[in-house]
Amino acid sequence: MLNIALPKGRLGENVYSIFNALGYGCSEIDEDNRKLIFTNNENGVRYFWAKPADVPIYVERGAADIGVSGKDLLLECNPDVYEIFDLSIGKCRLCVAGVKGARPDGDTTLRVATKYPNIARRYFRKKNRDIEIIKLNGSIEIAPLLGLSDVIVDIVETGATLRENNLEPYEDIVDISARLIANKSSSKFKHDEVGQLLSRMRDHFCGKGC
Amino acid sequence: MESFCGLLRNDEKYVLALRRLFEQYGYKRYKMSKFEEYDLYLENKSFIQSDRIITFSDPSTGKLLALKPDITLSIVKDAKASSVSEKVYYCENVYRACRGSDEIKEIMQTGLEYVGDVDIFAVCEVITIAVRSLEAVSRSYIMGISHLGIVTGILESARLSDLKKQRLMELIGSRSAHEIREFCAEEKVPPEISEKIETLATLFGSFDEILPKVEKTVYKTPAAAAFKELCDIYETLKAVGLGEKLRIDFSIMNSLSYYNGVIFQGFVDEIPFSILSGGRYDNLLRRFGRDSGAVGFAVYLDLLERFHKSAEMYDVDILLLYDSGACLPLLAKSVDELTASGKSVRAQKHDDGNIRYTELKRFDGGSVINA
Numbered sequence: 001m002l003n004i005a006l007p008k009g010r011l012g013e014n015v016y017s018i019f020n021a022l023g024y025g026c027s028e029i030d031e032d033n034r035k036l037i038f039t040n041n042e043n044g045v046r047y048f049w050a051k052p053a054d055v056p057i058y059v060e061r062g063a064a065d066i067g068v069s070g071k072d073l074l075l076e077c078n079p080d081v082y083e084i085f086d087l088s089i090g091k092c093r094l095c096v097a098g099v100k101g102a103r104p105d106g107d108t109t110l111r112v113a114t115k116y117p118n119i120a121r122r123y124f125r126k127k128n129r130d131i132e133i134i135k136l137n138g139s140i141e142i143a144p145l146l147g148l149s150d151v152i153v154d155i156v157e158t159g160a161t162l163r164e165n166n167l168e169p170y171e172d173i174v175d176i177s178a179r180l181i182a183n184k185s186s187s188k189f190k191h192d193e194v195g196q197l198l199s200r201m202r203d204h205f206c207g208k209g210c
Numbered sequence: 211m212e213s214f215c216g217l218l219r220n221d222e223k224y225v226l227a228l229r230r231l232f233e234q235y236g237y238k239r240y241k242m243s244k245f246e247e248y249d250l251y252l253e254n255k256s257f258i259q260s261d262r263i264i265t266f267s268d269p270s271t272g273k274l275l276a277l278k279p280d281i282t283l284s285i286v287k288d289a290k291a292s293s294v295s296e297k298v299y300y301c302e303n304v305y306r307a308c309r310g311s312d313e314i315k316e317i318m319q320t321g322l323e324y325v326g327d328v329d330i331f332a333v334c335e336v337i338t339i340a341v342r343s344l345e346a347v348s349r350s351y352i353m354g355i356s357h358l359g360i361v362t363g364i365l366e367s368a369r370l371s372d373l374k375k376q377r378l379m380e381l382i383g384s385r386s387a388h389e390i391r392e393f394c395a396e397e398k399v400p401p402e403i404s405e406k407i408e409t410l411a412t413l414f415g416s417f418d419e420i421l422p423k424v425e426k427t428v429y430k431t432p433a434a435a436a437f438k439e440l441c442d443i444y445e446t447l448k449a450v451g452l453g454e455k456l457r458i459d460f461s462i463m464n465s466l467s468y469y470n471g472v473i474f475q476g477f478v479d480e481i482p483f484s485i486l487s488g489g490r491y492d493n494l495l496r497r498f499g500r501d502s503g504a505v506g507f508a509v510y511l512d513l514l515e516r517f518h519k520s521a522e523m524y525d526v527d528i529l530l531l532y533d534s535g536a537c538l539p540l541l542a543k544s545v546d547e548l549t550a551s552g553k554s555v556r557a558q559k560h561d562d563g564n565i566r567y568t569e570l571k572r573f574d575g576g577s578v579i580n581a
Binding site: 060061080082083183184185188 | 477478
C-alpha cells in the first residue's frame with residue numbers, strides 16, 4: 001500500500017488524473033463524500049489531500065510514502081526527502097519583480113516582500129545585496145504598489161497578473177514545476193512499489209516526447 | 211531484575227541490549243562529562259550539522275563551554291598516537307536541534323568508535339555490529355551501504371570545482387536523476403559521465419543484484435579501487451550471514467571533509483528517519499593532525515521512543531480511597547501489603563475521574579474493602 005499526499009487545488013487534481021491514468025485510480029476520491037482519506041486496496045493506494053506547503057512535511061515524517069510538491073516549496077523548506085521525478089506540470093518561474101520601469105537604487109537596503117523568505121535570502125546573499133525581508137502570506141503583488149516593499153519574490157506563471165497591475169519581472173531566480181517526492185525510509189522498504197510507480201511515470205511522460 | 215524490565219521504556223531497553231552487544235565485541239564504555247569547550251564545535255561546524263548549541267561560561271576559568279551536541283568529536287580529539295587502537299562505545303545525552311526544528315532537544319545517543327589501525331576487517335566488524343544493533347530493534351530493517359570513493363571517483367571525471375561537485379553530491383543524495391541531467395548539461399559535463407552519475411543516484415538493491423551494474427559504471431574510472439574494496443567488504447560480511455540485509459545505496463551522503471571510504475545508514479520499517487548512521491572518517495582525524503584511521507556509528511535512540519509502544523489501558527492496578535479520619539499506620543500497612551503482592555496502588559481521598567484503574571477499593575474501618 002502506497003500512501004500518497006496530494007496538494008489541494010488544481011495542481012493536485014491534475015496530478016491525480018495522471019495517477020488515475022497510470023492504474024492508480026481510486027473511485028472513492030470522485031464520490032461526493034466527507035471522507036478525508038481515500039483507499040483502493042486493489043490498486044494498492046491510499047490518497048489524502050493536504051495544504052500544498054504541508055505535503056513535504058507529511059512525506060518527510062513518513063505519514064505519506066510519496067507526495068507531489070512544487071519545487072518552490074521544496075527550495076523554501078528544504079525537506080529531507082528524495083526528489084525522484086519532475087512531473088513537468090504546474091510550470092512557472094520564481095522571479096524578482098517590481099513596478100514597471102522602476103529599478104530600485106543599489107545604495108539603500110532593498111525591501112523584499114515574499115512568501116519565500118529562505119529562497120529570497122539565499123538569492124540576494126549570493127549577490128551580496130543588503131535586504132530586508134517582509135514575509136507575507138498572499139497577494140504579494142500589492143506590496144510594491146502600496147510602497148510596502150521595493151520588490152517582490154514570487155512565482156510567475158504567465159505574467160498576466162503582473163502586467164495588469166503595472167508590474168514586471170526584473171530577474172528570474174529559478175524555474176519551477178511539480179516534483180514527485182518520497183520518504184527516505186519507506187521508499188527503501190517499499191522499493192518495488194515506488195519503483196513501479198516511477199517507471200510508469202517515466203513511460204507516461206516520455207511517451208509524450210520528453 | 212526480571213521484574214524491572216517491564217518498567218523500562220523501549221529506548222532504555224535498547225540501550226541495555228546495545229551495551230551488551232558492544233561489550234561482546236571487546237568495546238569498552240567511555241563515560242564522559244556533559245560539557246566540552248565550545249571552540250571544538252566552532253572549528254568543526256559542519257560535522258555536527260546543527261549550529262544551535264547551548265553555551266555558557268565556566269565561572270572558574272571564564273572559558274566558553276557547550277552542552278555536548280555530539281560525542282564523536284570529543285572521543286577523537288584525544289585519540290592516542292596511531293600505533294594504539296582504541297575500541298570504545300558511549301551512551302550519552304546530546305543536546306541539539308534536529309529534523310528541521312529550531313528547538314534544542316536532549317537526545318539519548320549511543321554509538322561506537324574504532325580509532326587507530328583501521329583495516330578492512332575492522333570496517334567489516336563495525337558494520338557487523340551495526341547490523342546486529344538494527345536486529346536488536348526490529349526484524350524488519352535495511353542497512354544501506356555506500357562508498358564515498360566510488361562517488362568521488364566518478365565525480366572526479368566530471369572535472370568540476372569543489373563547490374559544484376558538492377552540489378552534485380546533494381543531488382545524488384536526493385536521488386534526483388532529472389536535476390543531475392539538467393545540472394550536468396548546464397556545466398557541459400560529457401553525457402557519458404552525466405549518465406554514470408545518474409546511474410549512481412538511482413541504484414538501489416541487494417549486492418548480488420547491483421554490484422555488476424556498479425562494476426560497469428566504475429570501469430576505467432578512478433573509482434575502480436574503491437569498488438574492489440566494497441566487493442571485499444561484501445564477501446566478508448556474507449561469510450557471517452549478513453549479505454541478505456545489505457543494500458547498495460549511493461544516496462547516503464556524508465561530508466567529505468570528515469568521511470572517506472565506506473559509509474552506511476540503518477533504517478527500520480515504520481520509523482521515517484534513519485536510526486543509525488556511520489562510516490569511515492579518517493579525514494576527521496587528519497583535521498586533528500593524526501594519521502590513523504577511524505570508523506564508527508551512532509544510533510539515535512530518541513526515534514525509538516514511539517516505536518512499538520503498546521497503548522497502556524490503565525494507569526494503576528488499584529485505586530485505594532480513604533477518608534481524612536482514617537488510621538494512618540493501618541492505611542500505610544495496607545498499601546504496603548497491596549504493593550508487596552505485585553500490584554500498583556494509588557492511594558488518595560477522592561476519585562477525581564482522571565485515573566484509569568482495574569480495581570477500585572476503599573479503606574474503611576482499618577481494612578481494605580471492595581468499593
